[in-house]
Amino acid sequence: MAPKVLFLALISLVALEQTIVHATFATDAVCGWGKDNCQINGDNLTLILNQWSGAAVQGTKEFIFGYIDMRIKLVPDNSAAVVTTYYTSSPGVATANDKHDEIDFEFLGNETGKPYTIHTNIFVDGVGNREEQFRPWFEPTTDYHNYTIFWNPYMVVWSIDGTVFRVYKNHMDKGIPFPTSRPQRVYSSIWNADDWACQGGRVKTNWTHQPFIARYLNFQDSVCIWNSESSIKDCAAPSNWYAAPQYKELSQSQIDKMNEIRSNNMIYNYCTDTKRFNGKMAPECSLPPY
Numbered sequence: 001m002a003p004k005v006l007f008l009a010l011i012s013l014v015a016l017e018q019t020i021v022h023a024t025f026a027t028d029a030v031c032g033w034g035k036d037n038c039q040i041n042g043d044n045l046t047l048i049l050n051q052w053s054g055a056a057v058q059g060t061k062e063f064i065f066g067y068i069d070m071r072i073k074l075v076p077d078n079s080a081a082v083v084t085t086y087y088t089s090s091p092g093v094a095t096a097n098d099k100h101d102e103i104d105f106e107f108l109g110n111e112t113g114k115p116y117t118i119h120t121n122i123f124v125d126g127v128g129n130r131e132e133q134f135r136p137w138f139e140p141t142t143d144y145h146n147y148t149i150f151w152n153p154y155m156v157v158w159s160i161d162g163t164v165f166r167v168y169k170n171h172m173d174k175g176i177p178f179p180t181s182r183p184q185r186v187y188s189s190i191w192n193a194d195d196w197a198c199q200g201g202r203v204k205t206n207w208t209h210q211p212f213i214a215r216y217l218n219f220q221d222s223v224c225i226w227n228s229e230s231s232i233k234d235c236a237a238p239s240n241w242y243a244a245p246q247y248k249e250l251s252q253s254q255i256d257k258m259n260e261i262r263s264n265n266m267i268y269n270y271c272t273d274t275k276r277f278n279g280k281m282a283p284e285c286s287l288p289p290y
Helices: 008-014 231-235 252-265
Strands: 029-031 038-041 044-049 055-059 063-073 082-089 102-108 117-123 132-134 145-151 155-160 163-169 185-192 212-225 266-269
Touching: 029 038, 038 055, 044 055, 044 185, 063 082, 063 185, 063 231, 082 145, 102 145, 102 155, 117 155, 132 252, 163 252, 185 212, 212 231, 252 266
Parallel strands: none
Antiparallel strands: 029 055, 038 044, 044 212, 055 185, 063 145, 063 212, 082 102, 082 185, 102 117, 117 132, 132 266, 145 155, 155 163
């Protein structure tokens, strides 16, 4: 599959949905904090980290379900302790009654010649602790790659260049939380995390290499826009393109490729970290993952 959005095969059906939008950085995103280090030029985005500030950008629309896709070229060379993020989130992060939902890509930089860590997580009702980490099976700093989040009523799918490598399925019928009712926005940021991000905090940010620059192209989305509480029902309707039967589960070829990546490139799986959770593993860990 060409390195385009994973689900572009149904783009003709997407056009029939009144709630579907197609984004660009210029029309559908704004700089957040660190505005001096956030540059939007048409459908190009540059986020910069220096000793004074990082930067962030966020989407202007809230949605439930659909896909988000960006082409990203990560910080090259010595990026130790530099974290570049790309995620969706509902409001309520870091509040006293945190019940937010979130779907994460985080890219943890490393010393020159050492690989990035692709860090993924999902929060539901304010609870995360569902981390999976991977070494990239491609070079993420010399060219742009498509990073896609696909979220429908049946599963959340993470993919890179059209290749699925993680799935979180909806097992609400078994009492396992899944994001279905909170509208989310898309976010991206770059920041210094030398207290933990590189080799457990042992390697610090080398500021002689600043500025650290992450570059983005071609922000695309096809999502169900949040208008009111009625959107919870409307966006979950089976008539929506992303709820079509072919998106209820992965194909066998997708599963085979995902298993290959997970076998060769996965370096952390919360479902196997019995020490961290004192043997009390998340209930989804005992279920088929896809």
